Amino acid sequence: MLVNVSYSNKELTRKIDTEVGKPFTLKERWALGGIGSPRLFITEASLGIRNLLILDNNRDQCNVEIRPKGIIVRFRSLLETYALVIPYYKLTIYKGDLGIYSIYRDQHFLKVKADTKAVQKFFTKLLNHKADNAPTSIEDL
Template sequence: MLLNISYNRPDIKAKIDAEVGATFNLLDRFKLGGIGSGKLFITSTSIDIHNLLVLDNNINTCGIELRPNGIIVSFRSLLETYALVIPFYKLNIYKGKAEEYSIYRDQYFIKIKALQKDKRTHQFMKKVLDYKLTKAPTNVDDL
């Protein structure tokens, strides 16, 4: 689900919380060693996201936030902030040969640059995959 999260709207916040869960509390953030990725550089995207990113001439970057039931990939275009909300059961992450990670949800995808020397990005993506393995539903009845 691709949403504009620039403004404080309770209905959008409720949609996000229903999809991926409320944000972690301070103790859980500390136990996980942080829930944010930092700045990631976007190399390519699906057409819907691409149409938003080409509206300005800035360098295309994004950030990933880990939630209890999924992740939120957020990026900016013009003066607006957008979020790609991905629950774990729809999340697919691939590590490509071209030093990039591909993050998929249905028809949406974002590819981010991950150079060999960028240990922080690799550690965060490993954290996301490990958390997905331990917390994601394994059966359709668990949804």
């Protein structure tokens, strides 16, 4: 689900919380060692996301937030903030050549550069969290 999250909208917040879970509490964030990624530079994106990113001349970057049942990838274009909401059962991550990670959800995808140890450590944490919390059967959804 690709949505504009620039403005406070209770209905949209409820939809996001239903899909990927409510944000972690401060205690849970501390126990996980943080839930946010470092700044990720976008190298390639699907058509819908690319059309948003080319509206301004800034460097394309995003960040990832880990939630209990999925992730939220946030990026900015012009003065708007967009979020790609991905539950774990729809999340696919590939590690490609030259340290490029590909994040997929249905027809949407982002390819980000993993040029530092911090980025690689974050993706390891994300994949471990997904393995521990992804639904194992259709009844778990």
